[in-house]
Amino acid sequence: MYTTFILIVMLAVSIFYSFKRTETISNATSTQQILSKEEVGKKVVDYINKNLVPPGVTIELSRVEDFDNLYKVIILAGGNEIPVYATKDGKTLFLQSFDMTVPLRREEEQQTIKLTTKLLNKINKKPFIGSMNAPITIIEFTDYQCPFCARHSKQTLPLIKANFIEKGLIKYFVFDFPLDFHQNAEEAAIASRCANEQNKYWEMHDILFEKQQEWSYSNEPYKIFKEYAASLNLDVSMFEKCIKEERYKDDVRDDYLIASENGISGTPAFFILRTNSNEAIPIRGALPYTEFERIINLLLR
Structure with a gap:
């Protein structure tokens, strides 16, 4: 999850800012100036966006709650809610809390989930990139109107292709998960099937993600999709007939139901698994390439 990314990328910063003040939290809170939740929430989000996340990534504030002598600041990253913690004077940030009564999970004990037979059977009907005999399978759940999905397609997927897919190590599938609040996401999914x-x-x-801003809020998305079809040298009349018949509408919705049955609730989301296995490691959110690389290499051992 995105929390893993934050911990990996920023652990050193976390330790420094958590311990740079010598007084204990209880002593600090007795003398510090108490700021409002709104003030601390804004400071936390501004600090993270300016100092702790890579270019192109933006963290947003969800809400702030009291947490003993701290504020628990819930931030939004990659469609996921992540708790971080700050002193009430807004001077010290803690990026993670740990329950010291529970041992940390080792990398070799990476959490997995069992995929449904319905999902595994449908993979065989999907187009994919990569070698049929690749040892690792990645299943992506996407929404063509989702900006984080577009970022994955343009920034992370090319690295996965170059370092694993083109070497015959991964076959890569896509399931559609068009979200209700994206007005043209289902139409785009149908266009890809056509x-x-x-x-x-x-x-x-690729072109749907590359030109996402062009069609996302159009009242006539299919008109734009026809232009894309022409630019790809498709038979436009055949493409248009497929669109008008809504030939794949039920299939797109079936993808959505299968995804929901397997615990998917937002996009992008991914399952990474050894081919022919039914146990997958989930990734939720547009995590950086390094997290995909870590999990892929773990499964290749």
Whole structure:
């Protein structure tokens, strides 16, 4: 999850800022100037955005709660809620709390989930990139109107392709998970299926993300999708017929139901597993390439 990313990237910073003050929290809170939840929440988000996340990533504030002598600041990252903690004077930030009565999970004990037979069976009907005999499978759950999904497609997926897919180590599948509040996400998913009839699924997949801002809030998305079809040298009349018949509407919705049955609630989300296994390591949110690399290498051992 995104928390893992924050811990990996910023652990040194976390330790420094958590312990740079010598007084205990109880002593600090007795003399410190108490700021409001809103003030501390804003300070935390501003600090993280300016100092702790890579370019192109923006953290947002969800809410702030009391937590003993601290504030618990709930931030939004990659569609996930993550708690961090701050002193009430807004001077010290703690990026994670640990329950010291429970041992930390070792990397070799990475949490897995069992995938449903329905999901595993549907994989065989999906277009994919990579080698049929690849030892690792990645399943992505995406929404073409989701900005974090677009970032994954443009920044992280090319690295996975270069370092693993093109070396025959991964086969990569996509399931559609169009969110209700994205007005054209389902239409885009249908367009990708119609392009697949002419063996241009991945080309349409890429152009939909590349030009996401162009069609996302259009009142006539299919008109724009037809232009993309023409640019990809598709038979536009065949593509248009597929769109008008809503040939894949039920199939897109079936993807959504299968995803929900497997615990998916937001995008992007991923399952990484050894091919022919039903146990997968989940990734939720647009995590950086390094997290994918870590899990892939763990499964390749």
